[in-house]
Amino acid sequence: MYQINSTEPRSPYELSGIRILVVEDNPINTFALGAYLKRWGCVFDVASNGLEALQKLDSSFDLVLMDIHMPEMDGLEATRLLRLRGEILPIIALTADCTLDVQLDLYEGGFSAVQYKPIQPKNLLDLILHLRSHHPIGTLGIPDEIRPEQPAARLYLGGGATPAQARF
Structure with a gap:
């Protein structure tokens, strides 16, 4: 399990011009996310x-914030199709469902x-900055920390304790 617990100050201006x-x-949710991204x-x-x-x-983006449960085509299916067509940009799942089965589906997807x-x-900002600092935007695929031979491994970048840890 990987987490961001950085105490160093993060400047939102580091994201200036990133296309999401x-x-x-x-x-x-769209309005709230838009307000954060504009700021x-x-x-x-x-x-x-x-x-x-x-x-x-088909246009040029640096990163995707993808809800999971949507009409017509959900985020998991869309992400699988994007990966099949060779998209390597970072795709961050947005979900309220923190069950292990869903986490595995997201990783495998x-x-x-x-x-x-x-x-x-703050958690979203830290996550985007982390992805940007560890992998140049536009070249990030699946994180190196997650290997296929470790299917239970997961990159948790939501900040703070995972939902399971928060209960203990």
């Missing part, structure tokens, strides 16, 4: 389901990291 695709069907200087576009995301990703809902702005 937000794939989210809930308008309230951090990101350029972003929105898709309301996986099908729209596949179409919009090609997500780079998971951000649990409700989204905490």
